[in-house]
Amino acid sequence: MSHVSSHTAHGQSPLRTVQVLGGGSAGSSAHVRSLTAGLVARGVRVTVCAPSEAERAYGFSEVGAHHLPVPRSSDPASVAALRVACADADLVHAHGLHAALRASLALSGRRVPLVVTWHTRSYAEGARAHLLRILERRVARAASVVLGTSSDLVDRARSRGARDARLAAVSFPPPRRVDVGEEDADRARNKTRAELGAVGRPLLMAVGTLERHRGYDVLLDAAHAWLDLDPVPLLVVAGEGPQRAALQRRIENEGLPVRLAGRRDDVADLLHAADIAVLPSSWESRSLLAQEALHARVPLVATDVGGIPELVGEAAELVPYGDAPALAHAIERLLDDPARRSELAEAGAAQAASWPTEDATVAQVLSVYDELTGTF
Secondary structure (H helix, E strand, O other), rough: OOOOOOHHHHOOOOOOEEEEEEEOOOOHHHHHHHHHHHHHOOOEEEEEEHHHHHHHHHHHHHHHOOOOOOOOOOOOOHHHHHHHOOOOOOOEEOOHHHHHHHHHHOOOOOOOOEEEEOOOOOOOOOOHHHHHHOOOOOOOOOOEEEEEEEHHHHHHHHHOOOOOEOOOOOOOOOOOOOOOHHHHHHHHHHHHHHHHEEEEEEEEEEEEEHHHHOOHHHHHHHHHHHHOOOOOEEEEEEOOOHHHHHHHHHHHHOOOOOOEEEEEOOHHHHHHHEEEEEEEOOOOOOOOOHHHHHOOOOEEEEOOOHHHHHHHHOOOOEOOOOOOOHHHHHHHHOOOOOHHHHHHHHHHHHHHOOOOOOOHEEEEHHHHHHHHHHOO
């Protein structure tokens, strides 16, 4: 693709952008790395403001960005560092609500366009839920353009007062795995299953932080139904979070065929070893697990919420959130139906091929930048 900043084309200085990351979730960090690579290749100057651990994990500087370490918190020092970083920017692009709040504070009093990408939705209860709504309104109204990664996030931004909210094109860079032959792949798969304790039994895989909105309590309810199956499937949950102790107590007290595997760096390998991936969340946007499962041709059972239906199309079994019997039965049906699993595997690969490419993602973002800065 030959889309190049007109600043460069006309012999002027390149368009200067600052990308701001907050908590640096896996999805938003991978997106910023991919976006940065595409922008730099097209003649745009990119500074990435992100915690040092995000730079170590995702290597923004490796793809041509200048990395500026900025802590996650909204303390004055953090905002001051952002203000310095944004001093000569033509445009600032923040990823996530907290990053957007800090960016808006750093830009206070300056007429610099602010683009905000909402990658996901934050969760809060009680008084914190009220504060979250205030934060969402402030960010939505401060942004020149809000890009939502799912249609309901776009609607949410509009309801919070965004003057311009659009559906974002977000590419999915597949997990990096060494390309091996079929025999080696089978050997690696069997090794992973043995390590997890799933030899001679079906392996179900769920991935995500152990938080209430992820729906793992419902998943444990569903697991009761599998105790009567022969062989009993093993459900492995990869992730850490505040619900771990409560979930572990339930697993032990109720004798459930579930293993909490903790934080893992080999999710792609775990998925390739699984028979079925499970996503029981109360809400998701462009779920990384859903994308990885479809790309890896692993049948997916997920809740019919948020951005999941538009992400997966007909390539997954969808069930209502909170309905443990429906979740249990959907998984049982798939375990009993190899033909349907194969059908979903093929449909998943086709659906994954339909998602936006990295080029399409960069092209959309550049067109937004052009609108706001008049570079073309």
